Amino acid sequence: MAWISLILAGIFEMSGVAMINKFHKERNWQSLVLLIVGFGASFVFLAYAMKSLPMGTTYAIWTGIGASGGAILGMLLYGESKDWRRVVFIAMVLGSAIGLKLVS
Known part of the structure; x- marks a missing residue:
């Protein structure tokens, strides 16, 4: 259950980051609320995951x-560069997270 919580924490972290961009562009209360909810939920799930997983691994993932x-959200939703080198480095980050899971 801790690994599921950690993945959910990461997903909510992604939504919080996306809402920072949206709030920066629109400055409305809905974006602000979604930003706070995204990061808040992220920290709640992260704290739960850290009860049973090692701190270093949890934080890195x-x-x-x-x-x-x-x-990835920036590339898909906000027209950021999709250069192949950028994709390779994103894959390296994800590969490292998977590697930490495999050795934990």
Whole structure:
């Protein structure tokens, strides 16, 4: 259950990051509420995951999901560069997170 919680924490982290961009562009209360809910839920699920998983692994995977997911959302939703080198480095981050799961 801790791994599921950690994945959910990463997904909510991605949504929080996307809402930062949306709030920066639109400055409305809905974007602000979604930003707060996204990061709040992310921290709740992260805290739950850290009860049974090692802190270093948990934090590395959480930030990996958030960073790579944020970059992917930027490419899909906000027209950011889809250069092949960028995709390779995102894949390396995700591969590292999977590697940590395999050795934990």
